[in-house]
Amino acid sequence: xxxxxxxxxxxxxxxxxxxxxxxxxxxxxxxxxxxxxxxxxxxxxxxxxxxxxxxxxxxxxxxxxxxxxxxxxxxxxxxxxxxxxxxxxxxxxxxxxxxxxxxxxxxxxxxxxxxxxxxxxxxxxxxxxxxxxxxxxxxxxxxxxxxxxxxxxxxxxxxxxxxxxxxxxxxxxxxxxxxxxxxxxxxxxxxxxxxxxxxxxxxxxxxxxxxxxxxxxxxxxxxxxxxxxxxxxxxxxxxxxxxxxxxxxxxxxxxxxxxxxxxxxxxxxxxxxxxxxxxxxxxxxxxxxxxxxxxxxxxxxxxxxxxxxxxxxxxxxxxxxxxxxxxxxxxxxxxxxxxxxxxxxxxx
Numbered sequence: 001x002x003x004x005x006x007x008x009x010x011x012x013x014x015x016x017x018x019x020x021x022x023x024x025x026x027x028x029x030x031x032x033x034x035x036x037x038x039x040x041x042x043x044x045x046x047x048x049x050x051x052x053x054x055x056x057x058x059x060x061x062x063x064x065x066x067x068x069x070x071x072x073x074x075x076x077x078x079x080x081x082x083x084x085x086x087x088x089x090x091x092x093x094x095x096x097x098x099x100x101x102x103x104x105x106x107x108x109x110x111x112x113x114x115x116x117x118x119x120x121x122x123x124x125x126x127x128x129x130x131x132x133x134x135x136x137x138x139x140x141x142x143x144x145x146x147x148x149x150x151x152x153x154x155x156x157x158x159x160x161x162x163x164x165x166x167x168x169x170x171x172x173x174x175x176x177x178x179x180x181x182x183x184x185x186x187x188x189x190x191x192x193x194x195x196x197x198x199x200x201x202x203x204x205x206x207x208x209x210x211x212x213x214x215x216x217x218x219x220x221x222x223x224x225x226x227x228x229x230x231x232x233x234x235x236x237x238x239x240x241x242x243x244x245x246x247x248x249x250x251x252x253x254x255x256x257x258x259x260x261x262x263x264x265x266x267x268x269x270x271x272x273x274x275x276x277x278x279x280x281x282x283x284x285x286x287x288x289x290x291x292x293x294x295x296x297x298x299x300x301x302x303x304x305x306x307x308x309x310x311x312x313x314x315x316x317x318x319x320x321x322x323x324x325x326x327x328x329x330x331x332x333x334x335x336x337x338x339x340x341x342x343x344x345x346x347x348x
Contacts (some may be wrong), residue, residue, distance in 0.1 A: 002257070004012055004120065011239075027178045029177070029318065030174075030178035030194075031176070033179055033181065034169060034171060034178070034181060034192075034194065035171060035172060036085060037230065038167070038224065038226075038230035039168040040158040041169050041226075041229040041230040042166060044168050045160040046157075046160055046161075046166065048290060049082060049119050049157060049290075050083070050084050050085075051081070051082065051083055051084065051161075051275055051290060051291060051292050051293060052082050052288055052289060052290045053080065053081040053082070053293060054080060054156075054285055054286075054287045054288035055077070055078070055079050055286050055287045055288055056152040056156070056283055056284065057075065057077040057283070057284050058075070058076050058077055058082065058152065058155070058282065058284075058286050059074070059281070059282050060074045060076075060279065060280070060282075061279070061280045061281075062074075062277060062278075063072045063277065063278045063280075064276065064277050067179075072096060073096070074095070076126055077091070078090060078091040078152055079091075080156070080253070081293055081298070082293075083292075083293045083297075085115065085116050086113070086114070086115045086116075086295070086298045087112075087113070087114040087149070088112070088114075088297070089111070089113075089152070089296050090109065090110070090111050090113045091108075091109065091111075091112070098146065105223065107123050108125055108126070110122065111123075111131070115298060117283065118136070119136070119137055119305075120135065120136040120300060121133075121134040122134060122135060122300075122303060123334060126262075130304075131232070131303045131304065133308070136295075136300075141318070142298065144263075149164075153268075153313060155265065155268040155285075156280075156283075156285070156288075157231075157263065158232055158253050158261075158265060158268050159228075159231035159253060159255075159263040160229075160231065160232070162213075162222070162235065162237075163214065163217075164213055166212060167232075170214070173198075173214075174200060175198050175199035176198050177196060177197045177199075178196050179195045179196060180193075180194075180195045181194055181195075182195075184223075186233075189227065190225075191223050191224065191225055191226075192223070192224050193222070193224075194221060194222045194223075194224070195220075195221050196219065196222070197218065197219045198214070198217045198218055198219065198220075200215050200216075200217065215238045216246055217237060217239060218238050218239070218240045219237075219238045220236050221236045222234075222235050223235065228230060228257070228262075228263040229262070229263050231253070231255065231263035232251070232253055233252070233253055234250070234251065234252050234253070235250065235251045236248065237250070242275070245335065246274060246275075247272060247273050247275065248268070248272070248273050249268070249270065249271070249272045249273075250271045251271075252255070252268070252269045253265050253267075253268050254268070261327045264285075264288050265285055266284070266285060267282065267283065267284050267285070268281075268282070268283045269281070270282075270284050
């Protein structure tokens with residue numbers, strides 16, 4: 001009986017090892033097949049979107065799961081331009097159109113230009129012709145970049161990236177394991193569905209933030225359309241930590257297929273479901289044009305303002321620490337001088 005149990009345990013161990021090896025080999029084969037077929041297409045899409053302009057309007061509906069909660073609907077619109085690393089966004093008024101805080105909370109027009117060597121932020125009241133310079137600098141903060149991009153860039157680049165990470169970079173990561181790669185047909189269109197799991201690196205978990213979107217990704221599916229340069233059609237992502245599941249995020253992308261097979265998104269619908277709230281974001285693009293935009297359009301003179309010298313980004317925390325240290329040493333020196341003066345006076 002003991003021999004039978006040992007044999008059973010040994011056979012079970014061998015089956016587990018063989019299954020694990022098959023999955024690992026299968027994952028590598030799927031990864032190689034997918035990257036060889038799709039990487040040139042995704043890069044082509046990124047190069048295409050590197051020179052474009054358009055308009056977008058995003059409506060975000062946040063619905064609390066509690067019966068007492070009231071849905072809040074926020075609408076934002078913007079005009080954007082992209083040119084090889086330069087980003088420029090002209091945002092019109094934003095408003096909360098439904099909910100307990102219903103009001104127009106941003107009545108200013110804002111221009112945010114982000115570039116590798118120069119960035120600036122402009123603002124003016126609705127109806128005004130003159131732009132005011134809010135800031136200039138050579139290093140925009142992560143907060144400015146994310147607040148500028150969250151209502152358009154992630155949706156515009158949805159065909160070839162997830163959470164700001166290009167698909168070819170994501171799939172090539174060591175923690176990305178493909179469980180299956182299958183062909184499906186929807187409305188007479190052939191699609192490829194990727195089922196995967198993801199194990200984030202220690203650095204991704206440690207630095208979890210908006211700039212590290214992969215820290216909570218654990219598994220999901222991506223569905224691509226090979227006919228449209230392997231653009232994303234739909235995705236289902238499971239977001240969780242090591243302790244609990246935070247929620248799920250699903251994305252559907254609808255395309256204008258009349259432009260010679262180029263994957264131009266018309267509408268992107270993203271639904272996030274967590275333990276206490278549902279959020280649905282719908283981004284619509286009514287105009288996307290591809291052209292080589294002159295660099296002059298990404299400068300202050302393009303808005304009737306004189307070109308200014310770049311003001312370096314200042315780390316205010318470090319500045320305050322330096323000032324406090326200077327103040328401390330000055331106070332310490334004054335105290336020593338005062339004690340020395342008091343002693344000399346007593347001695348005399």
